[in-house]
Structure formats: C-alpha cells, structure tokens
Amino acid sequence: MIHRQSHQQSNQQHPVNLRGQIANWVAQVIYQGQSANVVTQQIAEQVTDPRNRALARKCLFGVCRQFEQLDWAISQLLQKPLKKNQWSLQSLLLSSVYQLLYLNTAEHAVISESVNACRQMEKDWAAKLVNGVLRNALRQKQSLLEQTNAPEKVQYSMPDWLLKRFKNAWPKHWQAICEQSNQKAPLTLRLNRSHANAKSSDALLQSAHIEFKTHPVAKDARILDEARNVQDIPEFATGLFSVQDISAQLAAALLPVNAGDRVLDACAAPGGKTAHLLEMHPELSLTALELEAARAEKIHQNLQRLNLTAQVIIDDAQTYSVQQPFDAILLDAPCSATGVIRRQPDIKQHRRDEDIWPLVQLQNAILTNLWQQLKPGGHLLYATCSILPDENQKQIKKFLKQQSDAALVTLPDTVLKTGTDTGFGLQLFPQRDHDGFFYSLLKKSS
Ligand SMILES: C[S@@+](CC[C@H](N)C(=O)[O-])C[C@H]1O[C@@H](n2cnc3c(N)ncnc32)[C@H](O)[C@@H]1O
Structure with a gap:
C-alpha cells in the first residue's frame, strides 16, 4: 500500500491502494488509448516508494506484453464476462492475475489488496468476485500458463491482425518474432x-x-x-x-559521408541517430528535420548534453525543400514500430491493421520528396523500425520502379550477416541483442 505525496497526506483519509492505482494506469493504456510512456511518467510523479514504482511499471508493461494471455485466463475464470463498461474492474483483474501468474509478489497480499481496491473503487459488490477469480487463478496457475486449447493469438500473445501479417510475411520466422517481441529488451x-x-x-x-x-x-x-x-x-x-539499441546504432555507419558534407537527418527526433552521426563525423554540416515542435525540443536537449551542433528545423518532410541539395540523407521514416514491440509493448494495443496503408503512403511521399533534395551521386539511407515488408522491401522495390535515377547499393557483408537480405535491403528481426529494423541504401545517379 502506498500513500500520496507527503504534503497531501494530512487531507487523505484513506491510504491510496496501490493495486487500485495500478488498475487505473493499466486501464488508461489498455482501454483509453494512452501511451505506456506517458503513464510511466505519471507513475514516476505519483509513486514515491521506489519498490512500488517498480511494481507499478512492471505490471503496466507486463499486462501490455501478456494481454491476450491474461484476457483469456480471466475469461476462463469468470462464469460470465464482465459488462463492457466494467473496464476498471477488468483492469484490476488483468494486473492482479498478471502478478499471480508472472511475478514473485506475495500471493496473499495481491489478493487482499485487490479486494480492498474494489472498495476504494466503490465497487464493494465486486469484492467477492475478485477474491474468487484470484483464488482460482492461483489454483489453476499451471494450466493457465500452459494455455491448453487456447487460440494461437493467446499462445503467442499477439493480436490476430499482427499475427496474420507476421505469418504471411515471414513463414519461417514468425514464431521467433512473436516470442522475441514479448521478451524484455536489454539496456x-x-x-x-x-x-x-x-x-x-x-x-x-x-x-x-x-x-x-x-x-x-x-x-x-x-x-x-x-x-x-x-x-x-x-x-x-x-x-x-x-x-540506443544496437539496430539503431548501425545507421550512422551505413550512410557514406565525407568530411564537410551537408547531411540531412530527416524525421530526426529525439535525435539518437543525429547525435551518433555527429559523434562519428564531428565535421559534418548536419540538418535535423522534425515535424513536431515538442519532439524537436528533445533533439536540442540531446545535442546539448552531448555538446554537439546541428541545425534543427521543424517542417514536414513531405514538402520540405532546399535550394542547395544535400550530399547524403538519412530517412528514419515514421512506421508501424512492429520491430520494437519488446520496448513498446503497448503498440499491440494501439496499432490497428488499417493504420499500415496510410503509413506506407506517408513513407512513399517523404521518400519521393527527399529524393529531390539529394545531390546527383549522393546517398539516401532508408530506415524503419518495422518488420512489415509493405513498409520495407516492398516500399523500396516500388520506389526503384518509380525513380529511374535511383539504384540500390549492396550493404557490407558484415552488416548483412546480422539479419536477412530481402533483395531490397536488410531486415533485422527482434532478437535478444537487438530490435527489429530495416535498412536500404540508395544512390542517385550522377
Ligand atoms: C522513427 S522516429 C525517428 C527516430 C530518430 N531518427 C532517432 O534516431 O532518434 C520518426 C520521427 O519522424 C517524425 N515525423 C513523422 N512524420 C513526419 C514528417 N512528415 N516530417 C518530418 N518528421 C516526421 C516523428 O514525429 C518522429 O519523431
């Protein structure tokens, strides 16, 4: 159990119940479309005890990771599903069942605190139900974890639409992709x-x-x-x-540049690759382009900490144009982020199948415009943290057909060995040491 910040405690009649708070944070992400990163910030601001803060964060990310499994487990434990408007109660069950099945927290504390949370949520009627579901979850822990007869989306804890896309795109890799996407990533x-x-x-x-x-x-x-x-x-x-993840660290070395070159890092915030380019080549004249002003501010903060300098411009890469074209361009395009689910597991809750096509069109519009801002003989490195072919090799294949002065450049063997050569670029799958990523290097004819 935790208390609000000390200055509020004197007005607080009841201590705040941590399980109830966790249920509220989980509900924000799972049912209200809030991003897990924003909610993590709230947790950091509202929970002063470091152990409680760590537990809250673990539950939030754990529920996002294992959502399909937990939702299915709850459906097995309830005699009839909760009404749709009971999402706060469902969130309490999701986070408490997660603790019982996956964490080493004291079981009796999880159950009694979750029952108390019902009272604090003014749902006294649900206390008995929550108690029963959690006690049964404990009794059936083994079979719930084995997921006998559970649908595939439960076994791989992946929404159906994404599972279907992974299977179609990567018949040999989809199982490993799902398993790795549900692991915690290293720092x-x-x-x-x-x-x-x-x-x-x-x-x-x-x-x-x-x-x-x-x-x-x-x-x-x-x-x-x-x-x-x-x-x-x-x-x-x-x-x-x-x-910075290893996959993202490959970008700066893959873009061919010479001392004094004018280089554009398009779609640059928060500036990870901008900074790496400058650390490797301090003599570059680098422009970092970003659509969102608040995100561009993060580029400034990062460059300041690293004592680096770039020109930061807030503009739309679909229409941005310059008088004097660039020698080299890095385009780390906005994408589905399906390669970084292990770092941002709420992608599984927030992305929809119908989001992919507009992203593919946006990527093509940005690529087509930036190509006009590249010097003849210059290189453009196209990158995404996606593992969907539509955003990657198919995007590049289409672009090469549409742009007669563009040619594909073969990446060095050492780098190609870290992933799969798609014929139109390198696909890295999420693995223990790195995220999923795609790179394709293009050269403009002289
Ligand atoms: C994948 S992130 C870039 C990560 C960054 N390159 C790094 O390494 O830190 C994509 C970025 O593109 C920006 N973006 C999206 N649409 C854009 C557009 N039309 N023009 C410029 N930037 C855009 C997003 O706001 C986001 O910051």
Whole structure:
C-alpha cells in the first residue's frame, strides 16, 4: 500500500491502494488509448516508494506484453464476462492475475489488496468476485500458463491482425518474432567516440560494477547485463554514453559521408541517430528535420548534453525543400514500430491493421520528396523500425520502379550477416541483442 505525496497526506483519509492505482494506469493504456510512456511518467510523479514504482511499471508493461494471455485466463475464470463498461474492474483483474501468474509478489497480499481496491473503487459488490477469480487463478496457475486449447493469438500473445501479417510475411520466422517481441529488451548504451574520456569508458563502467557485452558489428555498443538508472552510469550527464539499441546504432555507419558534407537527418527526433552521426563525423554540416515542435525540443536537449551542433528545423518532410541539395540523407521514416514491440509493448494495443496503408503512403511521399533534395551521386539511407515488408522491401522495390535515377547499393557483408537480405535491403528481426529494423541504401545517379 502506498500513500500520496507527503504534503497531501494530512487531507487523505484513506491510504491510496496501490493495486487500485495500478488498475487505473493499466486501464488508461489498455482501454483509453494512452501511451505506456506517458503513464510511466505519471507513475514516476505519483509513486514515491521506489519498490512500488517498480511494481507499478512492471505490471503496466507486463499486462501490455501478456494481454491476450491474461484476457483469456480471466475469461476462463469468470462464469460470465464482465459488462463492457466494467473496464476498471477488468483492469484490476488483468494486473492482479498478471502478478499471480508472472511475478514473485506475495500471493496473499495481491489478493487482499485487490479486494480492498474494489472498495476504494466503490465497487464493494465486486469484492467477492475478485477474491474468487484470484483464488482460482492461483489454483489453476499451471494450466493457465500452459494455455491448453487456447487460440494461437493467446499462445503467442499477439493480436490476430499482427499475427496474420507476421505469418504471411515471414513463414519461417514468425514464431521467433512473436516470442522475441514479448521478451524484455536489454539496456544498450552507445559510447561517444568523440568524448574526452572515450578511451577509459570501459574501465569507468567496470569500476562502477556495471557488467556489459560488446557487439562484433556495432562497435560503439555496450549491452548492459542489467538495466539501471541512467544517472548511475558514469559520465552520462557529460555525454560519454547515450541509450540506443544496437539496430539503431548501425545507421550512422551505413550512410557514406565525407568530411564537410551537408547531411540531412530527416524525421530526426529525439535525435539518437543525429547525435551518433555527429559523434562519428564531428565535421559534418548536419540538418535535423522534425515535424513536431515538442519532439524537436528533445533533439536540442540531446545535442546539448552531448555538446554537439546541428541545425534543427521543424517542417514536414513531405514538402520540405532546399535550394542547395544535400550530399547524403538519412530517412528514419515514421512506421508501424512492429520491430520494437519488446520496448513498446503497448503498440499491440494501439496499432490497428488499417493504420499500415496510410503509413506506407506517408513513407512513399517523404521518400519521393527527399529524393529531390539529394545531390546527383549522393546517398539516401532508408530506415524503419518495422518488420512489415509493405513498409520495407516492398516500399523500396516500388520506389526503384518509380525513380529511374535511383539504384540500390549492396550493404557490407558484415552488416548483412546480422539479419536477412530481402533483395531490397536488410531486415533485422527482434532478437535478444537487438530490435527489429530495416535498412536500404540508395544512390542517385550522377
Ligand atoms: C522513427 S522516429 C525517428 C527516430 C530518430 N531518427 C532517432 O534516431 O532518434 C520518426 C520521427 O519522424 C517524425 N515525423 C513523422 N512524420 C513526419 C514528417 N512528415 N516530417 C518530418 N518528421 C516526421 C516523428 O514525429 C518522429 O519523431
């Protein structure tokens, strides 16, 4: 049980019930379309006890990850489904069943606190029902986890439409894609090679007892054995490290650039790849383009921490145009983000099948416009964190047909080995060490 911030406690007649609060946060994401990142921010602001904060976050992300399994388990435990308007109660059941099936929290506390939460939610009538469902969940834990006779979407904890797309696109990989998408991702750092302490960076991590692995291709990556607060990472504040997945760290090395080149990073916020490009090539003249002003602000904050400089422009990449074309362009296009479900599991709740086609059209519009802003002989690196062919290899295939001065460039073998060569670019699937990502390098004829 937790209390609100101390200044509010004197007015508070009843202590706030953590399980009730968790149910409210889960409801916001699952039933009210709020993003898990926004709700995580609320949790950080409202829960002062670090253990309660960690539990709330674990439940929120856990329910998003295992939603299909939990929803099915509840349907097995209830004699008849709850009415549609009982989403706060359903959210309480989702988060409490999640704790009983997947976490090592004390079982009696989960049950009694969830029953108390009913009273606080002014649903005293539901206390007996919640008690019964949770006690049965405990008794049937094994069979609920085995999911005997459960539909495929439950076994793979993936919405039907996404499961169908993964199966059609990747008949050999779809099961591994689903399994990996439901795992927790590691915290991966990117070392800033241009920082004064770059040479002693590994020693600094070791002296802070931070265990890590390196990666054969992403040379600047340090994959931490255990996630931790970035404030605990040596010299994070001075810009020695940034947080960035391995897949995203490949972009800067894949775009061919020369000293002094004018480079555009289109769709740039929050600026992870902008910063990496500048860390690797401090002499570039870099423009970072972003549609949303609030997100562009994040590019400024990141560049400031890393002591880097770029021209940040707020504009629409579908229509943005320049007098003097760029030598190279990185287009990290807005996409379905189906390759990063393990980091943003609420994508499974928020994306819909019908969102994909408008995204494909937007990507084509941006690609077509930016191609006009590229010098003859220049390179454009197209990237997405999607694993759907419509946004990736099919997008590039269509573009090459439509644009006679565009040619596909073969990526280095070392990089191609990290994923699957689609014939129109490299597809990385989500795996233990990296997210799902797509890269295609195009050259404009001279
Ligand atoms: C995949 S994220 C980019 C991540 C970024 N490259 C990084 O590495 O940190 C895509 C970005 O494109 C922006 N965006 C979406 N539509 C856009 C448009 N029409 N013009 C410019 N930016 C756009 C989104 O706001 C979002 O910040």
